[in-house]
Amino acid sequence: MFSSSALRSALAEATADRIVFDLAGIVDRHDDLLRELPGVDVRFAVKACPVDDVLGALARGGAGFDAASPNEIAQALRTGVPPDRVHYGNTIKSDQDIATAYRRGVRLFATDSLADVRAIAAHAPGSRVFCRLSTPGRGALWGLSGKFGCSVPQALEVLAAARAHGLVPAGLSLHVGSQQMTVAAWRDAFTELAGAITRLDALGIRLDHVNLGGGLPAMGYLDRSGVLLRPPLPAILGAIRDGMRRLRLVAAGPLDFVLEPGRHLVADHGAIRAHAVRLTEREQHWLYLSCGRFNGLYELDQIQYRLEFPTHPSGPRVMARVAGPTCDSDDAFGPGALIPVPAALSSGDPVWIMSAGAYSVSYTTVGFNGFDPLPHRVIGARDEVAAC
Secondary structure (H helix, E strand, O other): OOOOHHHHHHHHHOOOOEEEEEHHHHHHHHHHHHHHOOOOEEEEEHHHOOOHHHHHHHHHOOOEEEEOOHHHHHHHHOOOOOHHHEEEOOOOOOHHHHHHHHHOOOOEEEEOOHHHHHHHHHHOOOOEEEEEEOOOOOOEEEOOOOOOOEOHHHHHHHHHHHHHOOOEEEEEEOOOOEEEOOOHHHHHHHHHHHHHHHHHHHOOOOOOEEEOOOOOOOOOOEOOOOOEOOOOHHHHHHHHHHHHHHHHHHOOOOOEEEEOOOHHHHHHHEEEEEEEEEEEEEOEEEEEEOOOHHHOOHHHHOOEOOEEOOOOOOOOEEEEEEEOOOOOOOOEOOOOOOEEEEOOOOOOOEEEEOOOOOOOOOOOOOOHHHOOOOOEEEEOOOOOEEEO
8 A cells, every 4th residue: 555566576576685765656746745735845855865866856856955954955956956946944054054055056044043043144145044933743753842943923033133134034934743643733833824924024024935844744654553553644735725825815925835745755665675683582572673773763763664574474473572683772663562473484584664765764874783774776767776
């Protein structure tokens, strides 16, 4: 349901561990999103899948990029998109990084504080800025609250200061939380945005866009008890359409919308071919895999990945804790989670980890405990690529 036949064939063909990305599936998910939210400018969050072939395909499909550092900006620009299709979406950035982004042609910056506004004015003069509002993060697996964003009254000060410092106060942004599972979070976000736009209008600040951030869910994860998560995606998309109509009525002038999907586009179209290291029994069964938290599955704290055992599609199962290969005790699937695994599983047998396309590249370590980062392969491109 969540993986193409081409992806599964590539996993079956693999004789060694690797991450496989189905480029056609990613592009199809992007196109579906554009059909559901016509007129929205998609800026893919580079951090979710910093793979050149993935970024290139999305760029050819019309996407721009949300970048969080000069290196991400450089990678986005290598796709051939012009600098005005890339924004610096991180509110945390040094003077040097601001200057580097400006030198590379970026002219749109996220902000959430007066200090950051002053730095942008000094090192990226005349640039456009959008202010990030804080959200509570309720309903998301990762709330993303606290470190980023400011209140509406603070946003008024920030954007007024931007204007005073010669910057263009161009927009507002927010993020409802990663893997947001509720419709209410989006409705509340639009209510917050509507109030902010009205108050900014009273100050004579006319925004030209609203950045709705990320948060759209992947569909193929399991919860900690092993049950398929069922985010209400159609209702979420409906709430976004309704919210955009509402904000256009509130705004004094034309208002564009930006969306920064990351995991929604790539998670379900990537998978890991790993292998069993050992199935053991110590008071309970343990299955150790060749891939864990430090090899691309950093998000084990909140989700379970669907596991498939292609050499043992049937037969007796045992309930086991599943863990990665390192000597770190946190390198395991969720606390207390027991997963049915084949009783006949042997060391070296392949194990497929599904819906692992988001953050599997960017979160991996350079070699914790001496385990090398996984190579990756992209399928569905004109020239299929194997990369280390």
